[in-house]
Amino acid sequence: MQLLHITAAFAALSSAVQGLNILITSDDGFGAANVRELYKQMVSLGHNCYVVASVAALSPVGVHTAFTTSSKLLTDGDWGLIKAGAPSLGVDPNDTHIWYYNGTSTAQVVIALDYILPTYAKFPTPDLVISGPNSVSDSGALLHTVSGTMGATYVAIERGIPAMAFWTGNNVPIPYPWVNASTKVGLQDPATITARLASTLTQAFIAKADGNRVLPPGYGVLVSLPYITSYTSDACTNPPFVLARESSHETRGSYDTKSGLFTRLHGTAENGEVDPSWVDDAVNPSCVSSVTIFSVDYDAAWRRECFNISDVTAIIPLIVHINGSTPLTGGLGPNASVSSNSSHPSATIIITTPPSSQTTLARSIAAGAHWSFGVAMFCLVMAVLTV
Secondary structure (H helix, E strand, O other): OHHHHHHHHHHOOOOOOOOOEEEEEOOOOOOEHHHHHHHHHHHHOOOEEEEEEEOOOOOOOOOOOOOOOOOEOOOOOHHHOOOOOOEOEEEEOOEEEEEEEOOOHHHHHHHHHHHHHHHHOOOOOOOEEEEEEEEOOOOOOOHHHHOHHHHHHHHHHHOOOOEEEEEEOOOOOOEHHHOOOOOOOOEOOHHHHHHHHHHHHHHHHHHHHOOOOOOOOOEEEEEEEOOOOOOOOOOOOOOEEEEOEOOOOOOEEEEEOOOOEEEEEOOOOEOEEOOHHHOOOOOOOOOOEEEEEEEOOOOOOOOHHHOOOOOHHHHOOOOEEOOOOOOOOEOOOOOOOOEOOOOOOOOOOOOOOOOHHHHOOOOOHHHHHHHHHHHHHHHHHHHHHHO
């Protein structure tokens, strides 16, 4: 039954979903193949997108916000796409929706929201911010705080904008001119497949929201995509999306008695904490895209009654497998092609009736603002009564 629902969610690819205003950013650089391919995919789906990203890779900077102190670049940008002496803030000569800035990941979002979009776009505030897909060798709880990918996402969420972050296991970023029309084994470039996966999931969340906010206030989505093998084989070219937990990682240190040095260790799951029992025999265990729902809220509840107990599965689209659902369906769809000569359809997702296990939810997190108001009033009354 679950497979029928998921298949139906991919079926009507011609069904229209409202176009959004979307900001895309990347700490791999504005010329990185992943971000350019995602931009193309999202625009093809009818969204009004702007890219604002760094002029050079600036990954491990976390939420540190640093603006350049020079109005001109002192060195060439990555891959020589922008030369020294060019303005520190500039626009791609071939596309006025693509901008670069010489600053950290969070600075990209700040200048986009406070200058570029209000001045040059037709919208002052985007409906959604997408950070990535950025190249990284692994994930884990530590990277939640040091990652520039996450830093950009945090800034957007803290300013009231839904945000999604994508990592990919293809950990060597390449410039967009290097994207292959076909790899040596006749498949699409990993950057193209990565962008298709990211756009498909993003579109599923948009469709799930059904014209409302893509995510509730304070919530974000982190997606860890595996290494896409299309350079050499089709072993991992259509990984399924599986709901996972990222905070279950434990960061540890390992001491080498010979060198006298420490190295960082953390949990064994490189793509989020995915329960092995969720991966059936037909799926490569390392070929899974983990989807994590997180929140940015530093205020602790001061009474037990004030805890938010809504189930996060209420905002999860059907293409994300939860609660051990099998068989696992590829993130691009059950019969998707990644052949270089295939014409893949736009990843428009329709909303279908959820499985019975999801219809029993008392409240949707999408209505979290109203629910939270009611809880807040309850807490206030309880506080008065107990004084």
